[in-house]
Amino acid sequence: MHVQRPAPALIDQVRVDYLVFDLLAVDDQVLLEDPYRTRRAELADLTLDDGERVRGPPMWSLTETGAEELLRVAADSGLEGIVCKRGDSVYEPGRRSSAWTKVVLRLTTEAVIVGAVPGNGANATTFGGLVLAGHTPDGRLRCIGGVGTGFTAASRRNIRAALDRVRRETSRSTTHRRRRSRGPRGGSSRCSSPTSSTARSAATACCGTPVSGGSVPTRHPTRSACPARAKFGRTACARHCSP
Template identity: 45%
Template sequence: MTLPSYAPMLAKAGSLPVAGEWAYEMKWDGVRALAYVEDRAVRLVSRNGKDVTVAYTELRMLGGAVGGHDLVLDGEIVAFDAAGRPSFGALQPRMHQRNPAKIAELVRSVPVTFMLFDLLHVNAVSAVGLPYRERRQLLEELVTPGARWQVPVYFHGAGTDAVEASKSLGLEGVVAKRLDSPYRPGQRSADWTKVKNFRTREFVICGWQPGEGRRAGMIGSLLLGVHDASGRLVFAGHVGTGFTERVLADLGARLTPLERPDPPVAGVPREQSRNAHWVEPLLVGEVRYAEWTQDGRIRHASWRGLREDKGPEDVRISQAS
């Protein structure tokens, strides 16, 4: 038997629901992945359909924790910092690595945990038409938790307790899921509503400005863009904080081969275009920010990391991260 392929269901940004019956899950700060467990072998597929199994070899043992069933599971791959909090920064070296020797070293120094929150398929039967409460029950019955994978508990009620718990744990927020809702592969639905404690979203890297002082000879800030409703790439501001020297060196190595003479993005102010190095708009990064201004610029931005699981075509003004 060959398991069918699925695209992950996506959540809409919003506030806590005020009507209906909902479950509330923690919003994990990691990388979304579907796990295809077949004949005890595990294949991991990213949100944009790439096979990322080789990057997370410690998750292969999940195949022995499903009671011999063939399953398609949905979840978030997470790395934790020294304080035990999910850290997208800690996950960065795992996301981009494909060298087996370096992966083996990273498995020891930066192990990941797969936070499983949904089940899409069991043996020869699709489960996407089942309501959330039944899919979750099957997930808890069929998957035995292990050292590197978990089925986190969810809250049921008004949601305020879940939000407070997410804040106390230093998490991004919560995802509210309607208890009677089916799984909608590849769709963004309000049946899943993400309620964030702070704002993050993805941007396309369109160029960079050289650094000064301690950053002389390196990237000083990244110039960012998003696609508007017509599909045009428009300027959205810049980010110059949140980088380590190692991250700046990696970004420099990735962006240098992509340089081009003219800006790929519209609406760049003169002060931002002066001395800019423009690049082909192929790389996507995640940024945390305090405000989105009326003229379409982010303020008080901080870099969080590259998102190789998302393409530039996914980055649109209408879709918050």
Template identity: 45%
Template sequence: MSVRMPTLVRPMLATSGALPSGPGWAYEFKWDGVRAIAYVADGVRLLSRNDRDVTRAYPELGGLADLLAKRRAVLDGEIVALDGRGRPDFSALQHRMHVRAPSASLVSTTPVRLYLFDLLHLDGRDTTSLPYTERRAALEELDLSGESVDIPPYWTGDAGRDLATAAADLGLEGVVAKELGSRYEPGRRSPAWVKVPLNDTVEVIVGGWKPGTGRREGTIGSLLLGMYDRGDQLTYIGHVGTGFTQAALRDLGERLRPLRRRDAPFASPVPREHARHAVWVDPVLVGDVTFRSWTPDHRLRHPSWKGLRSDREPAEIRLRG
């Protein structure tokens, strides 16, 4: 029976865990980009993970409609920018993901690609209840590879460990394992998908910054970070002072300047050495950091800044455990 094409399908999310093994799993590379659901019917509409319309931000992805040749579909994927070696580069993507209507020059110098890995609706048929293998087969039959669109492969059997090794060698973010018989569960963080990052990455909320010294004088020295706890209180989880490019520091300075406030937004105390010269800001910006581990008191060990995320809301950023 034909059903109306949906206007909103929230992406299925993966749980973090150890790499599963055995015959019941498929393995894909974990791409370092921003999640997007593509709605194709008389054109292309792209929605981010938090349901924002980002179609105008990525005009080169409009060619997906031509590849589908008048078919109607809802597809799940990741928008990535590639470096000179063809690997996803989140730093490069930062130049695009915060620009609502990029110039032709920016699109030319920092192009993006859409890596598609799931099919949720096709020509009046809801495919979310189909097993992973059937959805992937239907996706690949669409033959959507083009200048800015691709369908990356997946592997089964005993390929998990080899794929994780390959991801490390290629400098990729990690591997995602998916149960072969699993259905697509919109909006749910499901154990049927397991993400295995090579480096721990966490989303954080910026609650303040400390002025830099030496070579960083006049700009940001470090960011003061937080997450919401179970009581909806913003908890201080540490500071990050590495991983910034000069362009990132300039952009952060411009974004943080109008957010200044008198008092700290954190409900928990910030250590005196970090609070002493802090500039507090409204906690509305979300970013990514890589880190080594958590301390027993929920502080990040050896964090490094990756970049801001426009596809996440502060209320979503939660301490676990």
């Protein structure tokens, strides 16, 4: 990514394909105001697809193929999702038209809030991020990472109030050892305290790879692979990852 002048070795190593899915002009004819289905027909007439490095991705109509089927195929192909476009939509330079809808495939899992780190600035009175854990096959809690975005100001206040009600001095996560008596005060399956003495102590508990296939690995092969390190700093994985 972002290599302006790739060396021949890099070109040989990394395959780059050109996928053409829209056509804005042909010679001196500007097609911005033409309907999308017309632009796609013009694109097909150019026969740019060589079956190798230059390809024109197919276009399906929801009247013929259901959205659920398209999402299933996208998931099976390892794609990010699908983009739904109205056939009569024009091309609007510089903005994503409301006639185009991107449907992103998201992998989700349930997690337990076991701690929090202090916030700064506008979040100083609530929390900076939540420390999350998942259940291992034997029922223990294993920290799997953290989340600090996606909250409204109101939700942060509500979560902080809930955290304060169940705060405790010990951690519910059973797969780490703390170096200090104070640390991330783990909570129940609901929440834990955001008022740990330092962000470092809260982060120390947060170590583990994301849940995959219903299980949680026991440790990271390297510290650089640790999501806690990226989220909360190097202290987060000091007790659990190899140097």
